Amino acid sequence: MNGSEVNVPRAVRLRFGHAAIQLVADSIGVDLLHIKGAAVDPSLRPGGYAGNDVDVLVRPAHVRALDVAMRRHGWRLYSTFEWGSPFGHAQTYMHDAWGFIDIHRFFPGIRLSPDRAFERLWGDSYSIRIAGFGCRVPSVPAQAVLLVLNAARSRTRAMSDVQVAWEEATPERRLEMRALVADLDAPVAFAAANGELERYRGERDFDLWRIASRGGSRSAEWWARVRAAPNLVAAARIVLRAPMVNVDHLSHRLGRPPTWGDILVEFFRRPAHALSEAWRSVRHSGAVR
Amino acid sequence: MAERAAFGGRPVTRLRPGNDVAITEDHGIVYVAHLPGGPIVVLEGTAAAIWSEACGGERETIADRVAEAAGVVADEIRGDVDTFVASLVTRGLLA
Numbered sequence: 001m002n003g004s005e006v007n008v009p010r011a012v013r014l015r016f017g018h019a020a021i022q023l024v025a026d027s028i029g030v031d032l033l034h035i036k037g038a039a040v041d042p043s044l045r046p047g048g049y050a051g052n053d054v055d056v057l058v059r060p061a062h063v064r065a066l067d068v069a070m071r072r073h074g075w076r077l078y079s080t081f082e083w084g085s086p087f088g089h090a091q092t093y094m095h096d097a098w099g100f101i102d103i104h105r106f107f108p109g110i111r112l113s114p115d116r117a118f119e120r121l122w123g124d125s126y127s128i129r130i131a132g133f134g135c136r137v138p139s140v141p142a143q144a145v146l147l148v149l150n151a152a153r154s155r156t157r158a159m160s161d162v163q164v165a166w167e168e169a170t171p172e173r174r175l176e177m178r179a180l181v182a183d184l185d186a187p188v189a190f191a192a193a194n195g196e197l198e199r200y201r202g203e204r205d206f207d208l209w210r211i212a213s214r215g216g217s218r219s220a221e222w223w224a225r226v227r228a229a230p231n232l233v234a235a236a237r238i239v240l241r242a243p244m245v246n247v248d249h250l251s252h253r254l255g256r257p258p259t260w261g262d263i264l265v266e267f268f269r270r271p272a273h274a275l276s277e278a279w280r281s282v283r284h285s286g287a288v289r
Numbered sequence: 290m291a292e293r294a295a296f297g298g299r300p301v302t303r304l305r306p307g308n309d310v311a312i313t314e315d316h317g318i319v320y321v322a323h324l325p326g327g328p329i330v331v332l333e334g335t336a337a338a339i340w341s342e343a344c345g346g347e348r349e350t351i352a353d354r355v356a357e358a359a360g361v362v363a364d365e366i367r368g369d370v371d372t373f374v375a376s377l378v379t380r381g382l383l384a
Contacts, residue, residue, distance in 0.1 A: 016320070
């Protein structure tokens with residue numbers, strides 16, 4: 001009749017992860033919205049897919065405080081905003097009991113400033129119970145928009161999210177979603193997922209979302225990212241970061257913290273790989289005969 | 290914090306999950322955990338039934354209700370049930 005501490009399904013761990021991060025956030029007055037996974041309304045995920053991690057969107061001004069509190073409560077940084085993804089939107093942490101959690105400081109595809117976008121989503125959010133704790137989630141139409149935006153950079157199972165959240169949505173729900181997409185200034189990424197991308201040819205982030213949704217070489221993605229930058233400073237930052245080694249990625253590939261020697265080798269390996277990729281691309285396009 | 294109240298002149302105690310305790314159920318198994326650090330405690334079978342009854346009535350009658358649900362004599366399981374409930378209280382999972 002003893003309780004044991006083994007054999008816990010991932011879905012259960014993740015539900016506790018949602019509750020745990022909410023408890024920490026409440027304890028320090030941090031605003032966050034639970035997105036994806038167990039936080040998704042059942043009408044949008046009839047299969048109940050719980051995901052592989054916990055995702056929360058944090059009020060940008062509160063990110064630093066949450067980071068400090070999480071580290072104090074046993075979460076370890078797994079990958080950083082700077083290197084975790086090409087969009088720089090999320091930071092991943094690992095907890096021995098709850099698994100992975102992604103802290104989002106903005107959501108890719110939304111061009112409205114992160115502060116204003118969070119406020120817009122927060123405005124009509126509501127609370128649900130996860131593992132007995134009140135967790136705030138965006139409105140159901142907003143969840144649907146986020147699922148579609150998420151699908152724009154995923155070519156696998158997220159397509160079923162588009163099917164349910166958009167293809168099968170009622171006309172009224174579609175109107176609500178389009179209004180929110182306009183409010184969030186996210187038309188291009190949204191269109192990349194729902195098949196309307198060609199309408200946005202000429203937008204600065206058209207190529208970025210074309211490649212994100214359909215694939216492309218890393219160098220093409222990089223150029224698209226430069227073109228999509230909202231201003232010269234942002235574009236310059238992307239250019240200047242190009243030769244830098246992604247230490248997070250290298251560390252995970254090696255399975256240990258990289259040495260300076262590892263970083264140096266990687267520094268020279270990446271340009272060589274990029275040149276090789278460019279050469280293959282040129283040959284493939286028929287420019288070299 | 291356990292609630293004590295007089296009922297028919299007899300003091301009763303009601304238990305409930307601790308304030309920092311999260312609970313979820315999956316396929317009949319109850320999982321409970323202190324937040325934010327854990328660990329997760331898995332309650333299966335009789336343990337899950339005791340947890341459910343412990344959260345659903347007076348502490349003094351938990352064994353009776355578990356016995357009734359299981360179709361056994363209460364006095365035969367009372368000792369084990371009380372010990373288990375006491376351990377949940379000691380661990381702070383019930384208060």
